[in-house]
Amino acid sequence: MPSALSPSAWLRGSRRPSWLSDPKVLRTEVLGGLVVALALIPEAISFSVIAGVDPAVGLFASFTMAVTIALVGGRPAMISAATGAVALVIAPLNREHGFGYLVAAVILAGVFQIVLGALGVAKLMRFVPRSVMVGFVNSLAILIFMAQVPEMTDVPWPVYPLIAAGLAMMVFFPRLTTVVPAPLVSIVILTVITVAAGIAVPTVGDKGDLPSSLPVPGLPDVPFTLDTLTTVAPFAFAMALVGLMESLMTAKLVDDITDTRSSKTRESVGQGVANIATGFFGGMGGCAMIGQTMINVRVSGARTRLSTFLAGAFLMVLCIVFGPVVSDIPMAALVAVMVMVSVATFDWHSIAPRTLRRMPLGETVVMLVTVVCVVATHNLAIGVVVGSIAAMVVFARRVARLAEVTAVTDPDGAAVVYRVTGELFFASSNELVGQFSYGTDPDRVVIDLSAAHIWDASSVAALDAVGTKYAQRGKTVEIVGLNEPSARMHKTLSGELAGG
Numbered sequence: 001m002p003s004a005l006s007p008s009a010w011l012r013g014s015r016r017p018s019w020l021s022d023p024k025v026l027r028t029e030v031l032g033g034l035v036v037a038l039a040l041i042p043e044a045i046s047f048s049v050i051a052g053v054d055p056a057v058g059l060f061a062s063f064t065m066a067v068t069i070a071l072v073g074g075r076p077a078m079i080s081a082a083t084g085a086v087a088l089v090i091a092p093l094n095r096e097h098g099f100g101y102l103v104a105a106v107i108l109a110g111v112f113q114i115v116l117g118a119l120g121v122a123k124l125m126r127f128v129p130r131s132v133m134v135g136f137v138n139s140l141a142i143l144i145f146m147a148q149v150p151e152m153t154d155v156p157w158p159v160y161p162l163i164a165a166g167l168a169m170m171v172f173f174p175r176l177t178t179v180v181p182a183p184l185v186s187i188v189i190l191t192v193i194t195v196a197a198g199i200a201v202p203t204v205g206d207k208g209d210l211p212s213s214l215p216v217p218g219l220p221d222v223p224f225t226l227d228t229l230t231t232v233a234p235f236a237f238a239m240a241l242v243g244l245m246e247s248l249m250t251a252k253l254v255d256d257i258t259d260t261r262s263s264k265t266r267e268s269v270g271q272g273v274a275n276i277a278t279g280f281f282g283g284m285g286g287c288a289m290i291g292q293t294m295i296n297v298r299v300s301g302a303r304t305r306l307s308t309f310l311a312g313a314f315l316m317v318l319c320i321v322f323g324p325v326v327s328d329i330p331m332a333a334l335v336a337v338m339v340m341v342s343v344a345t346f347d348w349h350s351i352a353p354r355t356l357r358r359m360p361l362g363e364t365v366v367m368l369v370t371v372v373c374v375v376a377t378h379n380l381a382i383g384v385v386v387g388s389i390a391a392m393v394v395f396a397r398r399v400a401r402l403a404e405v406t407a408v409t410d411p412d413g414a415a416v417v418y419r420v421t422g423e424l425f426f427a428s429s430n431e432l433v434g435q436f437s438y439g440t441d442p443d444r445v446v447i448d449l450s451a452a453h454i455w456d457a458s459s460v461a462a463l464d465a466v467g468t469k470y471a472q473r474g475k476t477v478e479i480v481g482l483n484e485p486s487a488r489m490h491k492t493l494s495g496e497l498a499g500g
Contacts (some may be wrong), residue, residue, distance in 0.1 A: 045207040140345060243286070246288055420451070
């Protein structure tokens with residue numbers, strides 16, 4: 001994607017949308033957006049409850065986030081809306097200071113996201129290893145399934161056969177045709193059955209009242225003072241980080257599924273713009289939604305911005321125009337859809353016995369650490385951070401073992417040459433000092449680093465410590481074979497760091 005885009009190119013992308021010329025693509029995008037909109041309604045209401053706000057606030061946020069990100073986001077077909085992670089972050093602010101402060105935090109979080117995106121925070125994604133990504137996907141699937149458990153507990157018995165029927169339709173209907181998404185067929189059929197037969201089961205309407213009008217823009221009802229800023233800023237920054245983490249991880253996942261690349265910087269800035277717009281329309285903010293994104297991309301097969309835009313547009317149409325009909329949709333139908341999404345999202349290959357036997361133990365441990373942290377905290381960002389740290393520790397231990405020291409004494413016994421092989425950094429250099437025979441070596445010692453590389457000050461300090469120990473015994477040390485970066489670092493720091 002070009003580094004600089006005109007406003008019109010920013011909105012329409014680098015080429016003509018495929019849905020304008022291909023009716024099949026248009027149908028896929030429209031139906032995908034409709035299925036996502038239906039799945040968004042109970043989720044948005046649930047997240048509103050978590051944040052302690054009216055259900056309309058979560059629905060408005062899902063509408064404005066989806067519509068705005070469809071225009072300015074970097075990852076086509078990804079769904080952004082009100083999310084549980086954001087709700088958890090801002091709930092204490094709403095509880096302690098009121099709704100006006102929550103809205104102000106959403107707007108400020110958007111500003112932070114734009115700044116972080118412009119500073120290149122998206123480039124940090126390159127440091128997320130594959131094992132963490134696999135753990136992210138698997139934990140996500142587990143969380144999606146766990147979120148459905150309350151809908152299957154202490155409910156009327158007809159809920160269970162309805163869920164089973166929904167799952168069966170989504171498995172077998174695609175074998176007949178893929179013209180209409182199986183989840184949409186399942187939702188429609190189960191709704192017709194429950195309404196026609198008068199089956200008393202929990203419905204979407206039981207989650208809360210749907211809005212009857214569009215949101216109206218306005219400023220947050222807070223005093224515009226420094227005290228307000230200091231109160232709101234910590235929550236806004238936390239929301240910005242959590243939102244970007246989940247959005248960028250989801251964007252990377254969609255990249256892998258679709259075999260396409262997307263601009264993570266544009267996505268970061270787009271998330272900020274979408275949250276600012278959401279705040280001014282009285283929404284609770286949000287970020288990318290992995291469950292709904294998987295419905296859109298993996299289940300429905302959508303690939304363009306149109307499906308994202310229509311998901312938001314259909315959401316409001318369904319609430320305002322078809323509210324009574326939508327309220328009658330049985331929760332069992334949506335639970336079946338999300339259970340299918342969780343099964344499709346989980347990377348079953350990663351836990352296959354054959355894979356576990358061949359995979360290095362450290363990789364498996366990192367994946368499990370990520371899953372455990374996410375499931376325990378219900379926070380994807382925490383799991384990714386902890387998993388990445390665990391991966392760094394595993395990598396450091398593995399690389400540290402590759403640093404070896406071998407000694408060769410000259411035939412005349414006048415000198416000894418120590419050949420150091422591997423990467424020298426804080427983990428491996430700690431063991432370096434103990435690899436030399438200070439008392440028995442001859443007066444001249446040569447340390448050959450032609451097969452090594454110095455990465456940090458710890459390594460220079462270790463080499464200086466070796467030289468000091470030999471000097472205390474009246475022996476000389478010569479370091480040879482340094483490559484250019486290592487020689488430059490050694491020249492700059494040597495003599496400044498070594499201890500006795």
